Amino acid sequence: MSERRKPYPFDEFEPKWQAIWQERQLFHVPNPGEKGFDHSKSKFYVLDMFPYPSGAGLHVGHPEGYTATDIIARYKRMRGLNVLHPMGWDAFGLPAEQYAIKSGQHPAITTRENVAKFKNQLKRIGFSYDWQREINTTDPRYYKWTQWIFLQIYNSWFNPATNKAEPISTYRGKNPDEVRLAYVADVPVNWCPELGTVLANEEVVDGKSEVGGFPVVRRPMRQWMLRITAYAERLLDELDGLDWPQGIKLLQRNWIGKSEGAEIDFKIDKSDQKIRVFTTRPDTLYGGTFLVLAPEHSLVDLIVTEEQWPAVREYRERTARKSELERVDLSKDKTGVFTGAYAINPANNKNIPIWIADYVLIGYGTGAIGGVPAHDERDLEFAKKFDLPVVIVVQPAGNEPAMGFIGEGVAVNSPMIDGLTSADAKRKITAWLEERGQGKRAINYKLRDWLFSRQRYWGEPFPIIWEDGSHRSLDESELPLVPPPLEDYKPIGTGEPPLSKAKDWIRYSEKATRETNVMPQWAGSCWYYLRFCDPNNDQRFVGEQAEHYWMGGVKPGGVDLYVGGTEHAVLHLLYARFWQKVLFDRGYVSKPEPFQRLVNQGIILGEDNQKMSKSRGNIVNPDDVIDLYGADAFRCYEMFMGPFEQMKPWSMRGVEGVSRFLARVWRLLMAENQRGDWELSAKIKETDASKPQQKITHAAIKKVTEDVESFSFNTAISQMMIFVNAFTGAEAIPLSSIRVFLILLSPFAPHIASELWETLNGKFTDARGDITQQSWPVYDQQLLAEEEVEIVLQINGKVRDRMKLPIGITNEEMKSAALVNPKIQERIAGKTVRKVIVVPQKLVNLVV
RNA sequence: GCCAGGGUGGCGAAAUUGGCAGACGCGCCAGACUUAGGAUCUGGUGGAGAAAUCCUUAGGGGUUCGAGUCCCCUCCCUGGCACCA
Incomplete structure (x- = not known):
């Protein structure tokens, strides 16, 4: 059986260009002060969340973000910026250690092997990383600075x-x-x-x-x-x-979880002790009919009465034995034990019982709360279970029942603040407590x-x-x-x-x-973006000049674009911000924030619409895709699948479709000769582009440029397909149009664009150098303008006909043209036109 | 329970400020070339209908000359938080 013929020889030129890029170090960008640094250019720092190099190798989810940033990096270079686009390895972590436990192999060895594997896979996709800046968090030269x-x-x-x-x-x-x-x-x-x-x-x-x-x-x-x-x-x-x-x-x-309220001290009856509680609703103080302490609260030992000791001790032991999961199980009933002690509500001097219950958490606020059952769901549940009194102190505005109402309203049954809105009542009560030294305004955070x-x-x-x-x-x-x-x-x-x-x-x-x-x-990922600026510096964690240049700019964040998954929304992104701020405060870095613009990629599902996993057997390996269709097709498919930030399923058929598009691009420029070799098509000529050809070329420039800026890679590719469809079958293909097209394509499919560009340079002398050295084209609005516009004719908002009219037509002319249109006349015969709406250059709507 | 983001053909999806719903691709259908087609090229393709025409953006209501787009309600999916006082 003969091998399936490749639609275009990607297997020959893709490795060729990857080798050329490496040899010439085309994507290496020097630092300020280094040889070859261009002061006249401004900087653009585009960063991927670096991967943990697992033994399993890359899956198709990784390169989604990497392809997007690579497109941006290549595009920005062509726009004349100094682009910092590095890659490295977040290589400390559990799997290598678990493997070491099993096999005895040192994690450093496992890590080295996995890194080599990842790096090879990334190189096969043709990413334009500056590999001279590669870093590895497990390298002593790196973690020296983490330490x-x-x-x-x-x-x-x-x-x-x-x-x-x-x-x-x-x-x-x-x-x-x-x-x-x-x-x-x-x-x-x-x-x-x-x-x-x-x-x-x-x-x-x-x-x-x-x-x-x-x-x-x-x-x-x-x-x-x-x-x-x-x-x-x-x-x-x-x-x-x-x-x-x-x-x-x-x-x-939400993770930081700021809440504003007051800390209130409750005196304990027949004791010198007092209990401090945190509340966001000091206005409900009169409704406080009991106190609840977390079982672990240190005051419990001091206040429990003799006869309640056994019950309290038993309850605390039971709580301690509970797993975190059991304890936070919301479906369970409230539990708790009376301590035997009473506190005094400072608002009304009433004695209220002190309980312990595990729904009060030791880690938040003061580990103690005032129970206001009428206006807190949890307290109400607790009060019902243990038959504690309930006092309504907030009247809702509408006809909602006051019992169990947790919103803001008007204070009632609260002599000092009756009639005040909740907001005013909060202020007044807090001020009153403050005067008497029994409380103060307080802010609490969930963040630990x-x-x-x-x-x-x-x-x-x-x-x-x-x-x-x-x-x-x-x-x-x-x-x-x-x-x-x-x-x-x-x-x-x-x-x-x-x-x-x-x-x-x-x-x-x-x-x-x-x-x-x-x-x-x-730890290692908290500052790696800084190290990329100056990865080999052994005097400082990052050179001042390099940091100042690459992390500089007018915005608060230093990295211009950061791309990765949502799974790091709180952890990594919060920790890195924290470290950056410490370093900033101490004067070591120039920005208070690490990442200015953040974009999250959507998860790629398997063909079965399920999350990719080993057990489901629906994992797609990039290597297999590249073997069959090539790196360019792989890259373009990843971008063509759908909106970048959306979750979407993989489809091999889809890859095939994109691969067909690239093959059409190839055949647009290349023809097979008698011997079966590809050579530049005779159709490529140094002729002027026709009006429609110019229009479609400039439409492509406009759309691709705008879409790259806005991460709409899928529609950018659609527009390039439209270009190719329009030029396929043309008798002569103007060199100038095809040059522009190849530049537009090159960030997406850099190998085929490079190869075709080189082939063009073999025959024509109108351009010099590699495609990566070209500048990004600019569109001409004039060439995009139509001579005629299609006007939609509606009756009562329903489309009844369309007509071509010259551009620049006035609203009045549009209206008259619509009224004499035969189809419209037929439909409005015998009716009165009550109103005519004209949208300039677009539509006429007749209301009858 | 709360918060956020979604729901558009058989499938992945397009659609400036409300103004031609379904671009582009997949799949499917037909044709051309061909010894051959799982290659390539050309054309067609939301649904119903012989047609005129009607229907169609999760479902229902509303605002508007006009709604995928704005407002209200309901359902479903995905992610996050989850006794945070």
């Missing part, structure tokens, strides 16, 4: 007076360890026994580990934390200046400090040593701190990190030992 940045965070504190991070040396308090942006705390953490490590809140989904889906339990442990909460307000406010999808901004806002340590091997070791129970940082000169080789990477299971097995490594001096935790995978 260095950690030291800057460790040696900083957040000064509320200046609202920014400052060197710890400027802190005037007695214990700087209490305010460092990196600190150690005994905190209840998400311990995952299966993975043998602690996880960040963000890594726990529905009470299970995001990786692997293993159960996660709460357990107090000594951990490194980063004080991201200090930046909550700025992380919230400074979203405003970013060109991000509204949805992503909203996700971050970032649990920054992991009990793993394959991560950045902390540049920290311990001596006599206290920690201090390594000197900068001791970086990078490289992890020791291990025989056995297995977690110990107790929560002791694997590094604790390396006894020699741990011993720093007679008295001092090394920290054995490692940083989470997020």
